[in-house]
Amino acid sequence: MRAVRFGYVTGPVLGALWCLVVATTVAVAMSLATGEAFRPTLWGALVAGAALGLACLRPGGRRAPIWPVAVAAVILAGSAAGFGPLAVGGDTGVLAAWIGWLGAVGFTALGLWKMLDECRPGRLTRHEFEEAVIRFLTGFGYIFFTAIVLIPFYVMVMTSLKNQSELMANPLDFTIDLSQGWGLLRSYAELMTDYDFGRYLWTSFYVSVLTVLITLAFAIPGAYSVARLRFRGQALFARSILLIYMVPMIVLALPIYIGFSMTGLRNTIFGIVMIYPVTTIPVALYMLQGYFRGLPAEVEEAGLMDGLSRLKVIWKITLPLSLPALASVSLYVFMIAWNEFLLAFMLLDDPSKFTLTRGIASLNSSEVPRQHLMAGSVIATVPIMVLFLGLERFMTKGLTAGSVKG
Incomplete structure (x- = not known):
């Protein structure tokens, strides 16, 4: 390991790897956005990245931006001549090609300038070396996981905006x-008019809301009991709250199906509203009991001394102090219920009672155009995505507010 802890080794190695990552990302992005042929070149990316890695080092304690800029200009010229980190097809437009080259070289240079901020050409300290490696891994992680999320969503949205003839001509x-x-929105309009997707949306919405209300009705007193009251088996109960998640739901699918069929609850919204909280109450109870433990017990004891009953203490003191946690748990439970598929697929057969996920599954047929399936997936994804992004800071606050006692 000591052999690589030199700036003139670490810089080129991280630069070569980073350039390959960026070139691959830009190639995929440009191919999806333009439909043209872009691909990363292995040796071109490695050589260009190594050169930029050397140029971004800090000789003598100071870095000169002129060197990365000069090297980037040379790499761009080489790309135009046919040797660079990104190769383009023969029929690719000039503007698209230059956007791809500028993106690959520019993002590589900017990333390495930040990544190698503390690196000099000579021997590196352990801190300097590890800092550079950690920054590389952080950047790679951001790109990798962002691509995993965005690429399928992009493909889904773009496919939903096409017509059947366009998909048949070139599915890619x-x-x-x-x-x-x-x-472009014809698929969405047809879903609402021909496939009754508005009903599916409404069903999923009120089923999710009812699931949240039922979950909180059971989780709040249960979590408070575990956090505040003393009873035999309390510690064992607190540790076993999440044991239900050790059993995969698919294992319970057949018993649930048989039980619901025998009791007449299969193919009913009432049955769905009954079974959904079974999957959400344990996690809600676990989250809330951790928050309740973090609340100062002295406040509740003062309420008891003032003559309030335990129920009034919970209603007037504990719950108002726990609003951030209740909001985050509600959002989390709502997302679970909204996205749940297995139970809905197993228990619902009547299209008039389908939830959104069950309705989307019914579109997965050779008789239904592919763009309708993608449009349904977008309709199911966007509301919960907007809800999460809009309330994410409240969810984070609620989950962390009870982590420190007092």
Whole structure:
């Protein structure tokens, strides 16, 4: 390991790897956005990255931006001549090609400038070496996991905006013709009019809301009991709250199906509303009991001394102090219920009672155009994504507010 703890080794190695990562990312992004042929070149990316890695080192304690800029200009010239980190197809437009080259070289240079901020050409301290490696791994992680999330969503959205003839002509072309205007949304309109997707949305919404209310009704007193009251088996109960998640739901699917069929609850919304909280109460109870433990017990004891009953203490003191946790748990439970598929698929057969996920599954047929399935997936994804992004800071606050006692 000591052999690589030199700036003139660490810089080129991290630069080569980083350039390959960036070139691959830009190639995928440009191919999806333009429909043109972009691909990373192994040796071109390694050589360009190594050169930029050397240029971004800090000789004499100071770095000169002129060197990375000069090296980047040379790499761009080489890319135009046919040797660079990114190769383009022969029929690729000049503008698209230059955008790809600038993106690959520019993002590589910017990333390495930040990544090698503390690296000098000579021997590196352990801190300097580890800092550079950690920054590389952090950047790679951001790109990798962002791509995992965004690429399927992008493909899903672009496919939903196409018509059947375009998909038949080239299923891998994810560009769209903006001149069609509102015609791009025809798949969404047909879902609402021909496939009754509005009903599925409404069913999923009120089932999710009812699941949240039922979950909180059971989780709040249960979590408070575990956190505040003393009874035989309390410690064992607190440790075993999440044991239910050790049993995969698919293992319980057949017993649930048989039981619901025998009792007449299968293919009913009432049955779905009964079974969903079974999957959400344990996690809600676990989250809330941790928060309740973090609340100062002295406040509740003062309420008891003032003559309040235990129930009034919970209602007037504990719950108002726990609003951030209640909000985060409600959001989490709502997302679980909204996205639940296995139980809905197993228990619901009547299209008039389908939840959104069950309705989307019914579109997965050779008789239904593929763009309708993708449009349904977008409809199911966007509301919960907007809800989470809009309330994410409240969810984070609620989950962490009870982590420190007092």
